[in-house]
Amino acid sequence: MKKTLALTAFLLGAALAGPANNSLVIGTSQEPPNIYDPWNTNNLAITSEINGYMGAALIGLDDDGEPYADIATRVPSIANGDYKVVKNAAGDVVRNSVTYTIRKDAKWSDGTAIKVADFQFWHRLVNDDRVPVPDRDPWSRAKIAVNDADTFTITYDPPYLFADQTSPGMAPSHIMSAAWTAFDTKTKNEKDAKVVNEEWKKFISSYTTARSLPKVVAGPFKPTAWRSGNSLTMTRNANYWLQPKNPENYVQNITYRFIPNTNTLKVNILSGQLDAVSAVGLTFDQGVDLTRTERGKYKTYFVPGAVWEHIDINTRGQKAKDLDLDDPRMRQALLYAIDRDALTKALFQGRQAVSNSWVNPISKLYKKDVNDYNYNQARAKQLFAALGWTAGSDGILQKGGKKLSLNFGTTAGNTVRERVQQILQAQWKQVGVQVNIQNYPSSVFFGPDFLSKGQEGKWDLAMYAWTGNPIFEEGNLFKGEGIPTAANGYAGQNNAGWNNAEFNRLHKQAQVEFNLSERIKLFDRMQTVWNTEVPSLPLYYRVNVYTKVPGLVNYTFSAYTLYPSWNSAKIGWASKGAVEEYKQK
Structure with missing residues (x-):
C-alpha cells in the first residue's frame, strides 16, 4: 500500500514537464546530502552533477575532452606564456606554474566580483587538516602568488602533471570567511577529532543544505527551493557571464525530482512526467526495456x-x-x-x-x-x-x-x-x-x-x-x-x-x-x-543510460564531462529558439 501511495504522489505531485514554460524536469535515483560545497567533502556522483549547474571553474572540459576558458580569460599554454615548466640539468621537470587572469565580468550570483581572494580562501581551507576533503593533492604542493586583484600564479613544487588542464577551486570569501574564522577560533586547539568533525558539519551545512541553501553560486543556475526527499529547483543566474545569444530562449528553471526506486523512475518516464533523466538514474536493463517503448515520446541513450x-x-x-x-x-x-x-x-x-x-x-x-x-x-x-x-x-x-x-x-x-x-x-x-x-x-x-x-x-x-x-x-x-x-x-x-x-x-x-x-x-x-x-x-x-524527450538540445555528456550539467547554460528547447550545438555521441 505504501508503494502505491508513494507512486501516486510522484505522478500527481510532479512539476509539469515539457517546454511550455521553458523549464526542465529531470529525474534521478539519488538525492545529495548537500550541494555546492566548495571543498566537495561529499563526493557523491549526483552531488557533482547538480553542482555542475551551479558551479564555474577557471578552466572546463567539453564533451571531446578539450579545455575551454570559463572564469579565466584564456586557456593557459606554453605558447601564450601562462603555463611554465622548469627543468633541471637532466631534463626532468622539477616544478611548473600556471597564471590565470579572471574575466572582468565574472561575478557571484549576488553580483559581487569574483576575485583572487576567493581562490586563496578555498586553497587555505583545502589544505587544513580539519576539512575532510576527498584528497588534498595536488593542492598541498601548490602555492598561490597574487599578481593583482584579477591575476594570480599557482606554482606546483613538486610539479603537477595536469597543471595546465585543471584549476584550483574557489569559495565566496565575502560570504563564508567570517563563519570560518569563528570555526577556526573554536576548534584550533581541539584535540578530539570527532568534535572538530561535528563543528565542520555545522559550518558547511549552514551553506549547502535544504534548510540553508547556498547563499551565492557562480554557475549558470542558482538554487531556489529544495524539498528534502522530493525535489530541488534551480533558476537561471542572470549574473553568469557565458550566456548564449538570447538567453531567454534557453531553459529558465530546472527541477530535479528525487525518485530513489529506479522502477518508479522508469514509470515516470513512461508516463511523461520527466523531460530527461540524470546520469545517476536508470539501470542498464531498464534502458534496454525503455528502447522498446520509445515511440517518439523519448529517446534512450547508452553513453560509454x-x-x-x-x-x-x-x-x-x-x-x-x-x-x-x-x-x-x-x-x-x-x-x-x-x-x-x-x-x-x-x-x-x-x-x-x-x-x-x-x-x-x-x-x-x-x-x-x-x-x-x-x-x-x-x-x-x-x-x-x-x-x-x-x-x-x-x-x-x-x-x-x-x-x-x-x-x-x-x-x-x-x-x-x-x-x-x-x-x-x-x-x-x-x-x-x-x-x-x-x-x-x-x-x-x-x-x-x-x-x-x-x-x-x-x-x-x-x-x-x-x-x-x-x-x-x-x-x-x-x-x-x-x-x-x-x-x-x-x-x-x-x-x-x-x-x-x-x-x-x-x-x-x-x-x-x-x-x-x-x-x-x-x-x-x-x-x-x-x-x-x-x-x-x-x-x-x-555504460551510463539516460533518456530525454525530443526537442531538448545540448543535454549531453561523455566520459570526459561525466554529467549533462557541464554545458547547462545552453540547455534548452528547440521550440523556444534554443540552438543545438552539441549532439549526444
Whole structure:
C-alpha cells in the first residue's frame, strides 16, 4: 500500500514537464546530502552533477575532452606564456606554474566580483587538516602568488602533471570567511577529532543544505527551493557571464525530482512526467526495456562512461582481522568465487565489460594483461582452507569459533545493484561464505558516518561506483595517504583502507613522471600489485543510460564531462529558439 501511495504522489505531485514554460524536469535515483560545497567533502556522483549547474571553474572540459576558458580569460599554454615548466640539468621537470587572469565580468550570483581572494580562501581551507576533503593533492604542493586583484600564479613544487588542464577551486570569501574564522577560533586547539568533525558539519551545512541553501553560486543556475526527499529547483543566474545569444530562449528553471526506486523512475518516464533523466538514474536493463517503448515520446541513450562498479573490502579494524579481510588470500578467494562474466551476460547482455583494474580502458595507462580471476570455486576453496577456514555442519566456513559472515551493503532502491547482490550472495554461499545484505539510502551510504568509518567495523563489503575523467588518472583512489582517519579529518577516498608500500612508492614516482612511456611502466606495475592484492573486487565498467524527450538540445555528456550539467547554460528547447550545438555521441 505504501508503494502505491508513494507512486501516486510522484505522478500527481510532479512539476509539469515539457517546454511550455521553458523549464526542465529531470529525474534521478539519488538525492545529495548537500550541494555546492566548495571543498566537495561529499563526493557523491549526483552531488557533482547538480553542482555542475551551479558551479564555474577557471578552466572546463567539453564533451571531446578539450579545455575551454570559463572564469579565466584564456586557456593557459606554453605558447601564450601562462603555463611554465622548469627543468633541471637532466631534463626532468622539477616544478611548473600556471597564471590565470579572471574575466572582468565574472561575478557571484549576488553580483559581487569574483576575485583572487576567493581562490586563496578555498586553497587555505583545502589544505587544513580539519576539512575532510576527498584528497588534498595536488593542492598541498601548490602555492598561490597574487599578481593583482584579477591575476594570480599557482606554482606546483613538486610539479603537477595536469597543471595546465585543471584549476584550483574557489569559495565566496565575502560570504563564508567570517563563519570560518569563528570555526577556526573554536576548534584550533581541539584535540578530539570527532568534535572538530561535528563543528565542520555545522559550518558547511549552514551553506549547502535544504534548510540553508547556498547563499551565492557562480554557475549558470542558482538554487531556489529544495524539498528534502522530493525535489530541488534551480533558476537561471542572470549574473553568469557565458550566456548564449538570447538567453531567454534557453531553459529558465530546472527541477530535479528525487525518485530513489529506479522502477518508479522508469514509470515516470513512461508516463511523461520527466523531460530527461540524470546520469545517476536508470539501470542498464531498464534502458534496454525503455528502447522498446520509445515511440517518439523519448529517446534512450547508452553513453560509454568512466564509471567503475566495484566492491570495496574493509581491511581495517579488529573485525576485518578476525575475518581475514586484511589478508590478500581472502580477497582473492572472494573474487574467484563469483562469476562476473555470467553476471554481465545475464544483466547487461555482455555490453558492460568485466574489469580487473581500477583504471578505465579509455585511459592510456590501462594495463590489459593482469590476472582475470576467472570463476574458479575450487581455487577459492583452496585459499579459504589455506587460511584455516573449514566448513561447519551448516556448510558455512568457520574458524576459531566464528563464522565467515560478511555484511554486504549498497545504495537502497537500485534494482540492478540489488540483483547483483542476490547473485553474488548465492555464489558465495556455494563456497561457504554467509553474506548478509544491508542496504542504505544513498545519503547514509555516502554520508560522513559510513564508508569512511571502516576502522569502526561498520561494513565488510560495500558496492558502489567511482566516476573519474580518464585524462586525469593519478592512481589516488588506493594510495595509503588517502585512507580516511580521525587524524586527517576523514579525508581521502581509500575507503577499503588498503596500504601497500610498493604501490605507494610507485604512486609517488608516477605523480611527477612527465614522460608518458615511463609513466605507463609505473602504472603497469601499480596495476599488477593492485590486482594481486585486490583491495576491492572489480566488477565492470558501466555504460551510463539516460533518456530525454525530443526537442531538448545540448543535454549531453561523455566520459570526459561525466554529467549533462557541464554545458547547462545552453540547455534548452528547440521550440523556444534554443540552438543545438552539441549532439549526444
